[in-house]
Amino acid sequence: MAVTEEKTETYIGAPVARKEDAKLVTGQARWVDNLTLPGMLWASIVRSPHAHARIGSIDTGAAKAIEGVVAVLTGGELAGDWAGPLPMVWPVTEDTKNPPHWPLATDKARFAGDGVAVVVAESRAVAKDAAELVEVDYEPLPSVTDVARALDDGAPLVHEELESNHCYTWPLEGPEEGATERAFADAAVTVKERYRQQRLIPSAIEPRGVLVQPSPAEGEFTMWSSTQIPHIARVTLSGTTGIPEAKLRVIAPDVGGGFGSKLNVYAEEALCLALARRLGRPVKWIEERSENHVATTHGRDQIQEIELAATAEGKITAVRVHITTGMGAYLQIITPGTPLLGAWVYAGAYDVDAYQIEFVGAFTNTTPTDAYRGAGRPEATYAIERAVDALARKLDMDPVELRRRNFIREFPKTIASGLTVDSGDFDASLDRALELLDYEEARREQAERRERGDATQLGIGFSTYLEMCGLAPSRILGAIRYAAGGWDAATIRCLPTGTVQLLIGTSPHGQGHATTFSQIVGDRLGIPFDDIEVLHGDTAVVPLGMDTYGSRSLAVGGVAVWNAAEKVIGKARRVVAHGLEVAEEDLEYEGGRFTVRGTDRSMTVKEAALAAWTAHDLPDGMEPGLEGSYVYDPPNFSWPAGCHIAVVEVDTETGAVDLRRYVAVDDLGTVINPTIVDGQIHGGITQGVAQALFEEAVYDDAGNLVTGSMVNYLVPSAAELPAFELDRTESPSPTNPLGVKGVGETGTIAAPAAVMNAVADALSPFGITDIEMPASPERVRRAIEEAGR
Amino acid sequence: MRQIRMTVNGARHEAEVEPRQLLVYFLREGLGLTGTTVGCDTSSCGTCTVLVDGESVKSCTVLAVQADGWDVTTIEGLAQNGVLHPVQEAFHLNHGLQCGYCTPGMVMAAVSLLAENPSPSEAEIRHALEGNLCRCTGYQNIVRAVQAAAAS
Secondary structure (H helix, E strand, O other): OOOOOOOOOOOOOOOOOOOOHHHHHOOOOOOHHHOOOOOOEEEEEEEOOOOOEEEEEEEOHHHHOOOOEEEEEEHHHHHHHOOOOOOOOOOOOOOOOOOOOOOOOOOEEOOOOOEEEEEEEOOHHHHHHHHOOOEEEEEEOOOOOOOOOOOOOOOOOOOHHHOOOEEEEEEEEEOOOOHHHHHHHHOOEEEEEEEEEEEEOOOOOOOOEEEEEEEOOOOEEEEEEOOOOHHHHHHHHHHHHOOOHHHEEEEOOOOOOOOOOOOOOOHHHHHHHHHHHHHOOOEEEEOOHHHHHHHOOEEEEEEEEEEEEEOOOOOEEEEEEEEEEEEEOOOOOOOOOHHHHHOOOOOOOEOOOEEEEEEEEEEOOOOOEOOOOOOOHHHHHHHHHHHHHHHHHHHOOOHHHHHHOOEOOOOOEEOOOOOEEOOOOHHHHHHHHHHHHOHHHHHHHHHHHHHHOOOEEEEEEEEOOEOOEOOOOHHHHHHOOOOOOOOEEEEEEEOOOOOEEEEEOOOOOOOOHHHHHHHHHHHHHOOOHHHEEEEOOEOOOOOOOOOOOOOOHHHHHHHHHHHHHHHHHHHHHHHHHHHHOOOHHHEEEEOOEEEEOOOOOEEEHHHHHHHHHHOOOOOOOOOOOEEEEEEEOOOOOEOOEEEEEEEEEEEOOOOOEEEEEEEEEEEOEOOOOHHHHHHHHHHHHHHHHHHHHOOOOOEOOOOOEOOOOOOOOOOOOHHHOOOOEEEEEOOOOOOOOOOEOOOOOHHHHHHHHHHHHHHHHHHHHHOOOOOOOOOOHHHHHHHHHHOOO | OEEEEEEEOOEEEEEEEOOOOEHHHHHHHHOOOOOOOOOOOOOOOOOOEEEEOOEEEEOOOOEHHHHOOOEEEOHHHOOEOOEOOHHHHHHHHOOOOOOOOOHHHHHHHHHHHHHHOOOOOHHHHHHHOOOOOOOOOOOHHHHHHHHHHHHO
16 A cells, blocks of 8 residues: 655645646646537527617528537527526515526517527537527617616616516614614714726636536436536526436536636526537537626626714714615626625724615616625725725824724624624734835825825825625525525545545635645644645535635635544544554544553554554444544634725826735734735735726616727736735634634725725825726826816 | 648647637647637737747737748647746746636746746836736736746
8 A cells, every 4th residue: 555655744824835736837727618528519609789679580590501500599499498597596685576587588688798599519610600690680679787877767677577677675774773863963073975886897817618418318417617606506507407406417627717707607507508408419618708798797886875974083983875786687696695795894894883774786788797706895895995084084084093093992893783793903904004004104205296296196095994704604694585505514534545535515716725725634634735635616526515705615614624624533533542442531632643641652543544444443333434524604704804005106197097005914814825815815906906997897878888808898917016015913713713714805805995095095185085996097187177187 | 721730849730720710729629739728809818828939929819820830839838848847837836826727828928028038027027928817816926936937
């Protein structure tokens, strides 16, 4: 038998280089588009060019006449293939309107990009050629794409049968009814601000893709999909297609980024399943980038109104918020619930007495919105952090001082919205960030530039954010009407040769799970990093899992891994005690080795694994084999927090905004791999900066998506960004044994507010207090002109 | 169909291609070299970057027939005898990748940059990689990786 190396290092907390990288830097990754099966067909979707149109006749004759075309099917022709519509699993109120969402539209196209027919052919090129020959007789209808106008009288109706575009109204007030109104009545100072959260296109660099292999004789299907949620896709697509759950295997192979956009169950997955079932051959669909812009969910799209009540000394007493939030044309898997993920944190890191918020969801003739990195919490953080700056201006107080007067300082803290913040030290991260920045020097430079009327003005912006993530306690999810739980599952299996397999229910798309989880297992069981194989993303290999979103993989999945390791240790202890003929209590355990107290007699987990496998001499009644499983349901969310500071230079002549410095001090609890955590922060900040300065999905008056490609939807490149300056403070979460919090969304949550507060700060000499995102040169220059300069 | 000849990663190929086929699809589907990925349809993202005679080229901007007679290097041809190219090694050691989808193109663009400019400044690196989009890393560790490769 092969003998493995001994473990010599401590992994938790170390910047271990990733085990995922070898295949990725050499071009050996297994993306869906790299998979080919014998007899494989290609699907191409015919999409509506109209934002809103009645679908008349569809002529598929010319398409079918092309050599190599196997089938052309319309929405109507496929109607009988569905056992149910595409899934929506979070009806946020009892009366949330959820009009049926079929994989292909039948009566009307409700957004530009809505699928109306599908072509299946022997090659990618033929499928696309034929799709262009499908003649659809559209009767264009008036459309509404602006969420601010969706609920106006006389607005075009996305779904006539609903008689309005209203989807739901969801209120929350705490700690008791009437408290907010009283606080506003008693307030010495109030501010009321209105912000627009523009629509964003998540833009994972790998477009989506699906490949389905049918096994007709057995009625079984294997689906490879570029998805964040193989387990959720399996259970919900069973409902859409009627394929029994047990006959459907979903595999997320290597997935090239997600950011929430692959946290969904899409029409193309259902279509490939249905087509493979009809045709008895493998069917593949690969999204093009221009399709991705219309057919993959968008993010944000909100109009926010936020009011703060405060004392004359700047103590915030109440927060009142009203949000109008765009659903798009249909409800995807968690479209209605996505904005609500911010509903509890619109008071940010501040200790307020009263809290009232209402969300109104509205349909528009646009691509459905859904989760995009941060999902609800970037919006919340933006509103409160910008409003705090507005209050500081009104009080003529330094924004840092105002924040300090309001921080939550005792933990655990039940906040006015009703949840409990686990731990934190908001002053510590603010202090450290100010030190890194040299705040006084930055203000001095700013004053100098103002004094001399420099064309390039300096702005300093803060975001002392508080985030809730690590989704999520199942009971809370149930109470807010989400259809599933928030647990996750891990199994650790010790193989007889000393290597270990970890089966984990969350699957990565860049986060480095295999490395991080190997660090946890390695330390706990004393197994070398390279001897741990992490398996994920295949429902046949890892049947239990709740997948990857909401910064949950470490805060939920990682804790499941830890607890599974505890179970392995527990069984190994019994095996070792029996083998060494001592009582279990006489064994000390550390780093994979059991030692009989006061002696040098010992046995390792690896040795116990072999003994449990041979099973020659186990305690009476013990099952052979050494493995442990744990399904962890978190008792609370995890609550990262910190201070981000942006320093921008605004060229007041051209309107150009240059991000000069960005300082981020985050408190993420215990850190397993600082390199991976820094990487998450870098990428998160970049997406937040992109929202503030570059990105916006724009529709024209006819409902066309103007930003239909990467040419005009401005994903930033390296040239637009500075190097970020990071540090951390550490308040371990008391709710899990690792002390960890989530990190995946932090940067995106914190950054837009920091950057836009900086832009507003730079422009304050002009009397400008707000620029809509993104702060393009045109918007900035126009604001300066309107201010009369 | 048109007949073309191409040297890819040192191996000579002859093939019949559709005149409209892009080089990237010839590499991926014609030769099975799926390391080079496709991320957009407007030559914006750079994931498909390969080297032609040592210089970076977005293989979605070129027809396979145009590449007749060319010497192309893809990500699969970079490591020699199982030893990573210094740029590949630097991306690994400096966490210059997360999901890895942009990585083949990013690595090839960096190799091309360092061939032209063996010790670029941070600003030069950021400017040179402008045509390659990454959605995961915020570029910080990509820049660090290129600096490390330059120093190695």
